[in-house]
Amino acid sequence: MMNSDPYKILGLTKTATQDEIKKAYRKLVKDLHPDLHPDDAAKQERFKAVSAAYGLLSDPEKRRRFDAGEIDASGQERPERQYYHQYADREDGHRYDPRTGSGTGMGEDDLGGIFSQFFGRGTGGQGRGGFRQEMYARGQDLRYHLEVDFLDAARGTKRRVTMPDGNDIDITIPPGLKDGQTLRLRGKGAPGFGQGKPGDALVTVAVRPHPVFSLSGDDIEMELPITFDEAVLGVKVNVPTVSGSVSVTIPEGASSGQRLRLRGKGIKGSRGKVGDQIVRLKIVLPKHIDGDLKDLARRWRDKAGFDPRAELRRMT
Known part of the structure; x- marks a missing residue:
């Protein structure tokens, strides 16, 4: 018979912090998710138990009432x-x-x-x-933790998930959803008692980090590598965005750290306004510097007399 203690289900004690509860839940659902074990009934049952335990312990008020003996592990009154x-x-x-x-x-x-x-x-x-x-x-609200890719959260998508009560529901991820936001699905929770209305499904979304893009408010930021000659001479390059690549002009004499702004290429904010994409330039040299490049650099250094740190010395 499966243990009904939510702390033991998550492998924790009553002294666990909210962060420890979240970490334990994320680790378990990654191992037990029904999509990974479609034919393993035991793991599917454990997944439901883990989701229900997290739904109780992730809510500070429900956790307090459970610890005080006011409600049971299902969230119902004693x-x-x-x-x-x-x-x-x-x-x-x-x-x-x-x-x-x-x-x-x-x-x-x-x-x-x-x-x-x-x-x-x-x-x-x-x-x-x-x-x-x-x-x-009224029926009990059911909580679910859903991880989505960065691009799915930025663009919007649809997902089908198995809730703690075992029912499958379709969830629409709106464009621009941010990490930690909770979607409320009216009437998708536990059934009510008697003529009571069903509860809601509360789906908290965690957005997986992306190797290229990061989010700052409604703006998307990324770092764009360019070569030495592109920085000196300027060039047009294709830059990836969440809605597809766009052509961007790198100006002559560009420096590492210089920022280019792509208007309207961010994510849609809560007020309907779309943010921008910020492109930070980074000059990258090849790992192997050949003789020609070294000779070019020496000749330029001898003639230019350029000191990029002169302003820094003046200010300090």
């Missing part, structure tokens, strides 16, 4: 905190208190108030001499 529904349909209007073993009379107003507090009020009705109350409660 039985002693929901005993009222055990006698909701008693037709004599009396209740049995499982904590004391005694019965006490309750009026219709009292019982109706209790159900309004704990479950919400549905349609009321009378039994054979007692109060009957329809109960309902």
Whole structure:
């Protein structure tokens, strides 16, 4: 039988920090994801358990309530905190208190108030001499952690994921989604109790780093290597962007660290405005410097008398 303790499921103790919880979850879902084990029912069950455990412990308030014994590992109230529904349909209007073993009379107003507090009020009705109350409660929100590639987050994409309850849902990743943002999918959580509405699915997205692009606000940044002669003479080169390559002019006399701005080639921000792409130039020399290049450099140095650090000395 699978352990129901969320800490043990994630291989942690109750003293674990939120960062440790996140790291443990990410490591486990990478190993257990159903896409990697389509025919392994045991690992699929473990994946569901890991996702449910993270959904509980990643929420500080739910974690506090679980540690205090107020809710169980599924996020539901402990039985002693929901005993009222055990006698909701008693037709004599009396209740049995499982904590004391005694019965006490309750009026219709009292019982109706209790159900309004704990479950919400549905349609009321009378039994054979007692109060009957329809109960309902909203379903639990389900949490899921989804990793996406940098380009998918920048361009937007669709993904199908398996939620902690085992159901598959289709998720639309909007263009410009950033690392750590959470998507709320209305009504895709756990079913409600009675006539209660279902909960929501809360999908927190982690964006994998890209080897070329990085994000700064709504701007995309990248470093572009150029050769010595391209920096001196200028050149047109193709530069990659998230929407395809574009032709960019490198001006004559370009220096390493110089920044070129490509308007509208960033990502779409929350207010609908699209950022830019910042291209930082970097002059790169070949690993093997031949005699001709050395001779050229010596002749230029002897004639130019250029000191790039003169301004630096003046300022210091």
